[in-house]
Amino acid sequence: MGRIDKKSLLAVGLAALLLLIAMYSTRQSGEAGPVRSVVGAILTPLQRGVTAATYFVTDKLSYFTEHRALIEENERLNARVLELEQQLRDYDRYKQENENLREFAGVLEQEARYEYAYARVIARDPDSLFYTFTIDKGSADGLQRYDAVTTPEGLAGLVTEVGLTYAKVTAIIDEITPIGAVVSRTRDMGVLESDAQLHTQGLCRVNYLPGEGSAAPGDSVETSGLGGLFPSGLVIGTVVEVQPEAHNISSYAVVRPAVDFANIRYVMVIKSFVAPQAEWAGGEP
């Protein structure tokens, strides 16, 4: 057996101690320290470059490999456009009707206002299946911990750590802070939480729904806005099944997120928002 180099053993022990302190301090706050911010600032452009090159190559290759699928998708989308155009005409009619009724009832509504930052996904957590990812905007762009991260499909997650030039985003199906949710059809409220078993299947659950009739498979679930962390109306996903809780007082819904986490490329981070508020024009109703 060779001799142990005491100096290097001491150095490794010291480094291990510092890492343990770093692990403990990270649990206290979501702010990346100066050293991490510097490392992140060095890594971010490299990750951005490799990711851009990867997308460029895969996009070029997909032109050849997905030609047939693209034609079929085009036909399907054309049919969908026709359907949506009809819905848009209905929407305009309902909107006008709604405005007339509000005017009649004397309700003034302040519209929701959002301040967004657009960001690119530049890296993904190798320890989990795409559920935590890194974006190329950070505190220098005004991002803060717990900012909501969305895509055109719906709510993707929230910012859990902010560096100077990057931010880590935890997906809604990963371990995340509970989010107020509402079933669009019934307006019954629950709390969106991750579930260790469902997480591996790419699903999450909405707990504390009042009863089994609160939701049904196919129902859409969106943010309720309660708690003030997220604005209301952000699409979370679709109900897959509804089950009673163990104590049988409430029920929970298994939800498939609207966002395809494996293929997110761009996101919008809601830096700040003003919730819509209804006011009676003539004071108390």
Place this chain on the structure above:
Amino acid sequence: MADENRAASLAAYGLLAVAVAVLQTTLFARLHILGTIPLMTYAATVCVAMFEGEQTGALFGLLTGYCIDVTASAVFGRTALILMLAGYAAGYLARTLILQSLTSAASLYGLAHGLVIAGDLLLRLLVTFSLAGFGGAALAQLRLAAVSLPYLPLFYLIVRRLGRAFGRPEYGVTP
């Protein structure tokens, strides 16, 4: 001259560590095998440690792990700690006990994953006093070791070539 070579080789391993971390979190993070993302980090750290010794191995593991931790969702510092200790242990064993060969690298690689499982067991016993979930975590680590194994010969060749390019002296137990 020897000092210059040493500095150049350390710089090269530093660049390799950053490259491994960047590729692992971008291009290779999209690769799934049996529901697991293969990791290059263990294979790279073990190979560097086997050819360069415990100091370089521990430093390489620390740097690679730190860069991964900037992106990963696990508790910050966890990957750096695991890879640093794995690099140190692999380097020490290579210096004192085993031949520098692909078989040895594979043994050290298995040992590194075994250390992670043992460390997890120890933490559960000392901190949570419960073994709930240990079996699943150990199986996941073994699955990770299996799916990441193809990276080992690649890094074995890269690090051996790098060492020769920088005129690395005979080190440890050689055949």
